[in-house]
Amino acid sequence: MLEALAASTIIASKWDGESAFVNPMCGSGTLAIEAALIATNRKPGLLRMNYSFMHFIGYDETVFFQERRLLKDQINKKAAPQIIATDISEEAINVSKMNARTAGVEQLISFEVCDFAETHVPKEGGVILFNPEYGERLGTHTKLEITYKRMGDFMKQECKGYRGYIFTGNPDLAKKIGLRASRRIEFYNGKLDCRLLEYELYEGTREKNKSIV
Numbered sequence: 001m002l003e004a005l006a007a008s009t010i011i012a013s014k015w016d017g018e019s020a021f022v023n024p025m026c027g028s029g030t031l032a033i034e035a036a037l038i039a040t041n042r043k044p045g046l047l048r049m050n051y052s053f054m055h056f057i058g059y060d061e062t063v064f065f066q067e068r069r070l071l072k073d074q075i076n077k078k079a080a081p082q083i084i085a086t087d088i089s090e091e092a093i094n095v096s097k098m099n100a101r102t103a104g105v106e107q108l109i110s111f112e113v114c115d116f117a118e119t120h121v122p123k124e125g126g127v128i129l130f131n132p133e134y135g136e137r138l139g140t141h142t143k144l145e146i147t148y149k150r151m152g153d154f155m156k157q158e159c160k161g162y163r164g165y166i167f168t169g170n171p172d173l174a175k176k177i178g179l180r181a182s183r184r185i186e187f188y189n190g191k192l193d194c195r196l197l198e199y200e201l202y203e204g205t206r207e208k209n210k211s212i213v
């Protein structure tokens, strides 16, 4: 997932930057890393040292470093939300850790290799965001269908008090989640029409939290 898309989905989730942010199936860690950057108010441009404007005639390096210093001073070093990133692939978690180190946020994220259903979900509530594989749009996806159903069951049973999100480009698989989406936010991943599906995972029984039969 591209960084800008990952950041946009987190902003769309209206995560407050203080409650828990849980990202099972984290892949290379983009969502968890963007969450940590948002929570600590680290502007993405701080990681970049080469811009095309630097090659214009009249470019003043002192202004660039002055502005950079101003943005660095705005970093919130006290921010410490629980950010949890897990993946079934050990290789993915190793890559995630490396990417988080490069972004300067490794210490803010708890990484673990596990099936998504084993992910530790803090009791206090927050946002849980999945970006599962979504395969081709046509044809059968028995294995992914089971995974999508399991994600729905996991959110319903283990994530009470959270807002759950699933980012997918496959509406047929999305139906297998078995929960009623409270919002369907439109995104494009390249040319692919995708949706960020939102689920209110209420404590106890609530009409909206009922399974779709």
Ligand SMILES: C[S@@+](CC[C@H](N)C(=O)[O-])C[C@H]1O[C@@H](n2cnc3c(N)ncnc32)[C@H](O)[C@@H]1O
Residues within 6 Å of the ligand: 001, 002, 024, 025, 026, 027, 028, 029, 030, 031, 086, 087, 088, 089, 092, 114, 115, 116, 117, 131, 132, 133, 134, 147
């Ligand atoms: C589409 S990728 C996630 C990409 C990620 N958002 C990124 O920016 O790199 C889906 C991930 O789900 C992981 N995955 C697949 N099945 C899983 C399962 N049952 N439990 C946990 N992770 C799983 C895969 O290893 C893969 O890394």
